[in-house]
Amino acid sequence: MKNSSLYKGSLTTIIMKLLEENGRMYGYEITQKVKQITAGELTITEGALYPALHKLESEGLLDVEVERVDNRLRKYYKLTESGEKETVNKMAELEEFIRNMQSILSPDVKPGLQL
Amino acid sequence: MKKLTEEQAGHLMEFTRRHYVEYYDLQCELADHLANGIEAAWQDNPKLSFEAALQKEFKKFGIFGFSDIVEKRTVALQKKYYRLLWGYFKNFFRLPVVAGTVSAIIAVRLLLQLSHWIFGALIFSMIVIGIVRLYRLRKNYKDKLKRTGQKWLLEDTIYACGGVSVLLNVPLQLYINIKTVPSGSMLWLLSAILVLIAIYDYVVLWVLPSRSEGHLEEAYPEYKFQVTK
Numbered sequence: 207m208k209n210s211s212l213y214k215g216s217l218t219t220i221i222m223k224l225l226e227e228n229g230r231m232y233g234y235e236i237t238q239k240v241k242q243i244t245a246g247e248l249t250i251t252e253g254a255l256y257p258a259l260h261k262l263e264s265e266g267l268l269d270v271e272v273e274r275v276d277n278r279l280r281k282y283y284k285l286t287e288s289g290e291k292e293t294v295n296k297m298a299e300l301e302e303f304i305r306n307m308q309s310i311l312s313p314d315v316k317p318g319l320q321l
Numbered sequence: 322m323k324k325l326t327e328e329q330a331g332h333l334m335e336f337t338r339r340h341y342v343e344y345y346d347l348q349c350e351l352a353d354h355l356a357n358g359i360e361a362a363w364q365d366n367p368k369l370s371f372e373a374a375l376q377k378e379f380k381k382f383g384i385f386g387f388s389d390i391v392e393k394r395t396v397a398l399q400k401k402y403y404r405l406l407w408g409y410f411k412n413f414f415r416l417p418v419v420a421g422t423v424s425a426i427i428a429v430r431l432l433l434q435l436s437h438w439i440f441g442a443l444i445f446s447m448i449v450i451g452i453v454r455l456y457r458l459r460k461n462y463k464d465k466l467k468r469t470g471q472k473w474l475l476e477d478t479i480y481a482c483g484g485v486s487v488l489l490n491v492p493l494q495l496y497i498n499i500k501t502v503p504s505g506s507m508l509w510l511l512s513a514i515l516v517l518i519a520i521y522d523y524v525v526l527w528v529l530p531s532r533s534e535g536h537l538e539e540a541y542p543e544y545k546f547q548v549t550k
Contacts (some may be wrong), residue, residue, distance in 0.1 A: 234357035252354065253383045257393035264397035272349075272542035277358055278332040279349040279543055312383065 213248065217258050219300050221249070222267070222285065222293040230284035231270065233259060259283055267292050323363040325356050331369055336375065341388050345471040346541050347394055351387060355379065383524045398540070402478040405536060409524045418448045422516060430512040433502050443515060444496040447522060454526045458482065475540050479533045492518055526546060 215221075224239055225231055231239070235258075262268045267289035269281045285293060290293050333352035342348050356379035362369055369377075379386065389474075432439045462480040466472060468476045482488060495514070503511060529536075537544045 210394075218514075232357075234351065234354045235464050251382055251383065253385065256350070256390045257397075260390075260394045260397045264401055270542055272546065273354075274355075275548070276324060277327045278353050279334075279546060280353050281346075281350045282545070 214254075216300060217234070217250065217254060218262060219293075219296040221255075221258060221262065222289065222296060225283060226290065226293045227284050230282040232280050232282050262289070322360065323367050324538055325371075329359075330356060331517050333375070336379075337387065340379075340387050342391055343392075343472050344391075344474045344477075346473060346543050347387075347391060349543055351390070389530060399478055401540065402475065405529060406483070406524055408530050410520060412486075413520050422520070425516045425519070426509070426512045430508055433508060433512060437502050439495060440499070440502050440511075444492045447492050447515075447519060450491055451522055451526060453486065455488065458526065458530055472545070473537055473541060476537055477535055479529050480535070483531075488522060488525070490504045534543075 220237060220240065224236055228239070233252070233255055237252065237255060238247055240250050257270065263283070267286060268283045269286045271284065271291075272279050273282065274280075307312060329366075330352065333355050334348050336355070337348040337351045342351060355375060355378050358381070359371065359374040362374040363376060369466055383389075429443070432443070458480055463478070495518075499511065502508065
């Protein structure tokens with residue numbers, strides 16, 4: 207992932223947000239969607255994506271479906287009920303983080319933050 | 322749009338196997354990922370050879386290739402195995418089954434009071450029964466692997482039965498370290514430990530293997546494609 211130290215902690219939030227918006231997606235589709243949305247600025251590496259998907263699946267936040275597409279099996283991921291709730295929490299956390307960062311970086315925009 | 326042939330799709334599965342992806346579910350997922358990448362590369366350059374497109378796509382997985390993905394998947398599924406094991410184990414302490422568990426502890430305590438030889442006999446029986454059952458399970462599992470040619474990580478973990486060392490070593494160490502059967506509360510403790518070991522053995526050697534199909538179908542939607550293939 208580009209600028210990995212800044213984005214790394216947000217990978218699961220990105221995945222869950224994409225699944226919330228798109229219903230179900232497969233691994234390759236997720237990498238391409240991120241590339242498309244960010245106009246190539248952000249790239250999720252395969253080595254980071256699949257462990258994150260498998261971890262979310264084992265935690266019960268994602269469910270999987272498999273379909274035969276062309277001449278191969280394709281694994282789709284979708285949010286479970288608890289995954290949907292967790293996405294809301296993660297998005298709220300991320301938005302708060304962004305707000306705080308903006309306050310720190312541009313104190314004129316949001317005065318009043320005390321360190 | 323140029324698509325992969327059946328033969329090329331098969332080659333991708335073989336490619337993942339050659340790169341140390343033993344497990345069928347991961348082979349399918351990674352082969353599909355490579356296939357998508359190759360087909361996308363062909364959209365930009367239809368003259369690109371299959372092999373060149375494959376190598377280009379594989380490079381995106383970094384210098385460690387698939388190994389990191391396999392390693393983390395193994396950790397995730399092993400956690401799942403222990404969660405399943407714990408779920409079945411806990412059942413022995415819920416009503417009404419807990420009455421049987423308590424009765425077993427009392428029965429073992431009464432037996433141990435009779436003679437030290439009974440302690441040895443109980444340990445010896447647990448070890449022998451464990452070895453025989455483990456041998457049969459492993460043999461059946463190997464036969465199944467030969468028949469299907471498809472290995473599933475969760476199934477592999479279920480048929481490893483938590484490892485021989487736990488099954489055999491724990492009772493053996495108990496026998497070696499306890500020279501004489503204690504009395505009073507220590508005897509209660511020893512009886513409870515023996516029953517706990519027996520419950521653990523029963524769950525890993527009987528309960529989980531007998532329900533493996535259901536757990537595999539739940540964990541792997543791909544599993545039904547193998548069975549009905």
